[in-house]
Amino acid sequence: MQIVQMKGGTTTPKALATQMGVSQATITGLVDKLVKEGMVNRAQSSMDRRQINVVLSEKGEATLDRAPDALQQRFVREFERLEDWEQAQLLSSLERVAAMLDARDIDASPVLTVGALDHDKRAN
Template sequence: MDRTDQSLIALRRILRATEQFGRDLATSAGLTAVQFRVLQIVAEKGSCTATTIAAQMHVSQATVTSLVDKLVRHGMVERERSSTDRRQINITATPAGRAVLSDAPDALQQRYVRKFESLEDWEQAQLVATLERVAAMLDAADLDAAPVLDARDMRTHT
């Protein structure tokens, strides 16, 4: 097998891993990976605004609003008006949302982060450079993308 085929197989394995995780998450939690990540951020912070979530995920506030709307409908988070600034809306995880987080499969992204952060600094830099090169080779270097491993596009599958 030549290196071209080996590289395509590696790419396909990455795509399949993200697709499989998405299916497992949908089955166990009823959420997309992106919705799950929003729920994680809210639970980690205890209470936060849509602006805070948007900044951490590197997406628009409109995208976060749509994601939070869906989480509210699923009973995973609640919106509450701030007691100190009536203009501010805080988002908090519900008991049901926290239960989903504790029962969900180990997030693919968290596994990646743990393993990536255990690499030496030079290995991290090399991997980032290689992945950026692959993105450029696929004419994807300028695509808007949040740091969330999900095989689906956030704007159409939230």
């Protein structure tokens, strides 16, 4: 939702997938959940009838106004500051780990859903 907001309140699923570094299938699942919650809407593009845009709703805008910066967005900003060779090295390493775990086709959307994260489980 923050990416949609940064892009003026509307963007394409492809642009979201590219910026987040996930598949379009993952974005479809996330957008489905956000539509169901009333946070975003799907709308036909005024420039290309074949294209569907993800549009931030009033409820989504209000939620973002109250929300802290998402961890993933911080990661994206810092990742984009890295040199090209550093980005390539990190991606290569992560792809290697995913291959070692046979996890290339795992859907990341459960990890990327909205909700509180319990960062310090050791405190219990």
